[in-house]
Amino acid sequence: MIEDISYSEALELVLRHARAVEYEELSYREALHRVLREDIQAMSFHPPTDNSAMDGWGVRASDCSESPVQLQVTGTILAGEEWRGSLGSGQAVRIMTGATIPEGVDAIVPFEEGEERGMNVMISQRVNAGAHIRRKGEDYKEGDLLFESGRYITAPDIGVLASMGKITVKVSRRPVVSIFSTGNELVEPEEQTPGCKIRNSNSYGLEAQVKSCGAVARVLGIAKDEKNVLKEYIIQAMDSDMLVITGGISKGTADYVKEVMQELGAHIVFSKVRQRPGKPFTFSLLREKPVFLLPGNPVSTMVCFELYMRPFIMKAMQSNTNNVLTVVACIDENIATKKGRTDILRVIMKEEQGKNIASLTGAQGSGILTSMVKANGLLIIPEEVNEIKKGEEWPVRILNTF
Known part of the structure; x- marks a missing residue:
């Protein structure tokens, strides 16, 4: 088991174990x-044929080289209809948007640029060959x-x-991601919460994040801090493609998850990453299936998903994109960080005078769930940096919004 690794090392190890799902x-x-x-x-x-881009009259451009000119209207062509006639000199034909261009027509005059008088139409301006005609295969060719x-x-x-x-x-195929949270302090969202209890937000935030990748989320509920219970939940999840567990991975007296995983024969690939939030993040394999062990703090959970699980899921689905967009933004305040760890800060992105501006959402504690609600971007500060000055430009990862 590797301990105390960098964010980039952790991401590389995680992605190395992404296996393609079937199609x-x-x-x-x-x-x-x-x-x-x-x-x-x-x-x-x-389009399958040359067709009209406008409702108007089909004409010969050579007839309209001088204006005004009066042409005889010989009929009407509707979209989807086949017109077997051929347009002669001095003639025009009414033609609707999308209708196939007949023989003899090499330009379209929109209705608003002519005046129909009985069986004739008066064209008052010069017409160029090819005007308002969409060519066969203009969009794509066989x-x-x-x-x-x-x-x-x-x-x-x-x-x-x-x-x-x-x-x-x-x-x-949509990979199936099983999710459960651990902790005797947790209750489900619909339950009453005595002062010592906390509603289980992690499972359902993760459920939404998993779905946003196009994967299937299966929420198993809350596992109590008991070894036998944890084993039952983990074994139950082994029919899915991957498992994510939140909580129970630090050094508390009731944090049994890593111990239970090892008892079940799991290989702990790494534990603890030099980052904030999410330092306790642990990645393991059980029966060759990836198991993501995320911290219990809500922000840590959601940030770790964005950093590791989203790109992992997209790679497993063989996507040529990791579903992540990064833009450069001007930082609007001085930010002090601790050298030797990667800091992931929640920011609000906005555009001012054509420039992207990023500001912190406020307090950045790992338990402040509203910092993720306010944020539309993550500012990832490498561990070799200990300060960002106001006005500097930095890449910001746009949080998934669809």
Whole structure:
């Protein structure tokens, strides 16, 4: 077991043990926020034909080289209809947005730029060839690589899949993450809380974070600080892909989690990371399954998830992104930190005069859950730094918001 390691070393060790989950094939309509496990090439041209970008009149641009000009209106083409005619010189045809461009038409005049008089239309300005025409394959051509394996599927992606008739897609199976919290002091949120009790917020905050990655969260509840009970909960979770336990990993007289894990045959990969919050964070393997042991303080729990579990889950799903966005921000106050540890501070990001500005949420204690509620970013200060001066620019990790 490795003890007292840096944040970067801990992250590298965690990610080293991420194993890919299987893929499954499902309807494109069910693929939102899933990770793609195949390259997808366009199966057709989009648009499939040259078509009108406006409601207007289809014309020959050569007929409109001088204005004004009067043209004979020969008919109407609606989107989705096939018009078998051919436009001759001196003629125009009404055409709606999305309708296929017929033979002879090489420009569209929007309705608001002409005046229809009986069976004729008066065009009052010069028209350029190609005006308001969308070309076949302008969006994508058959065979174009549209999506690479590992893509995190978004709502616009669903629309593109539908546009080319890609009805089923291969995506990563949603990994199942079991969650439980430990402590005789804990009660469930709906229960009354005597002064000595605390509602279990960790399990449900983690549940939401797990779901935000596209994984499945399974909350097992609260385990009392008793070895046999802890063993039962841990064994119960072994049918999931990974387990996260909060609390019971420090040096308290009732902190049995690491001891119980070792009795069950777990390999403790590392314990204790030079960071704040989350110093007691421990990563282990039991029956080759990852078990994340997180501190009981709510902020430590949520921060450790963002630092380690989110990238782990995304890697297990074979995502080519870790679901994390980092931007550079100007720090609006002096910040003193302790050299020799990584500090993770909760900040509020806002834009002022075109610049990103980051300010601390207030007190940064690991038990102040509202610091995570106020925050929309994490400022990660490396252990070799002991001071940030007001006005310096630093990368800020945007907290997941969808």
